[in-house]
Amino acid sequence: KLPYAEPFRIKMVEEIRQSTREEREQWLKEANYNLFNLKSSQVFIDLLTDSGTGAMSDRQWGALMTGDESYAGSRSFEQLQNTVEKITGFKYLLPTHQGRAAENVLFSVLVKEGNVVPGNSHFDTTKGHIEFRKAHAVDCTIDEAFDINDLHPFKGNINLEKLEEIYKSHPKENIPFCLITITCNSSGGQPVSLENMKAVRELSNRYGIPVFFDSARFAENAYFIKKREKGQENRSIKEICKEIFSYGDGMTMSSKKDGLVNIGGFIALNSEETFRKASNFTIIYEGFITYGGMAGRDMAALAVGLDEATEFAYLESRISQVEYLGNKLIEYGIPVQKPIGGHAVFIDSLNFLPNVSRAEYPAQTLGLEIYKEAGIRTVEIGTLLADRDPETRENRYPKLELVRLAIPRRTYTNNHMDYIAAGIKNVYERRDEISKGYKITWEPDLLRHFTVQLEEA
């Protein structure tokens, strides 16, 4: 028996540099204690996001060189269209510059003021685009998702009773679609099972409600289905993906995740009517319908990326690395969402920092401590992200107050994982000394966590 090793070797490297704790404390002050304001040169290991931060393969770089920049009818669009249809089965494709642009175009067609959009946990910008249209995103995720120690293998699942409750209490004209986010980012990169998707589809059909997928991490979701769902172990990732999408009327995609590219997004769907309407908004917001805000070269690289992302060997390598980090933190006694998610490890900051009051943003406090300690940038998936209630303007305290360690794809080695775990362990060992958090000195009206300014409480 030989030990596991990555199914790739490295052909290009980018230097990263260490700093001193004193430098980092000064840089945080200048950044108004918002990690988004740090320069990349001030960050040793960047776990802010897995979105657009991964490494492309030699085949993708090769495709970049042969991209077709024709304004209409680009060869690269055709390559992308064929790949999307092969993997998802959807007939119509509209590229966009990234995921939230796909949401903007699709929701411009489907979401009206006062609508209700149920699903599992909608992610930040997706909820933003629903609330921006004065509609309501309703989280129907199963309760197990909010108990970090519950080992439910599919914590992204939708509670069918909660969903049917929504379907019963609103006229179907007021529910444009049910949105299934795969994997479910906000609850910890947790997958949705095929069985649940099928049940959601059947229930939705009974009420005449369409189903759409927010597919940013669909390939990782397919991997968990293959590994955890009975009867799936002998199916290929691509076969599982085809079945996943057979339960939907369409999808939005942030290609910056499981598309393995640094920019890009798309909408794919079956309804010609919705495609025609969405095409008008694509032309207004993104660009002509055969490039939608993407360069031909980026569409060419994306077509290759989607093919690579839906291969088992790649997914096994990527997800095992996240699991490796997660298991190290569990070994150190650090409270994390279990099972470990597909793209990130999520630390339960309420458990980690019990002496910091919720009103002082414990997850943000922990993220700042981890950066001070080791130069590692993370992101808060807690009260700052949850934003204020649109009506009352009160803080909306989510069930989980998490620090997310998002691992970029094919980018760091397991030595970096060991370093990250050690840095967090150091903070854990001095957690009793951390009793003060932060308070907001300025925030915008929408999606505040990107630009919020804080000071020490």
Ligand SMILES: CC1=C(O)/C(=C\N=C(/Cc2ccccc2)C(=O)O)C(COP(=O)(O)O)=CN1
């Ligand atoms: C499930 C899902 C996503 O996770 C997603 C974006 N995620 C991101 C990007 C992000 C968002 C907020 C703070 C920091 C970084 C992530 O770090 O997790 C989008 C928007 O896609 P976009 O970024 O390409 O516009 C749609 N759906």
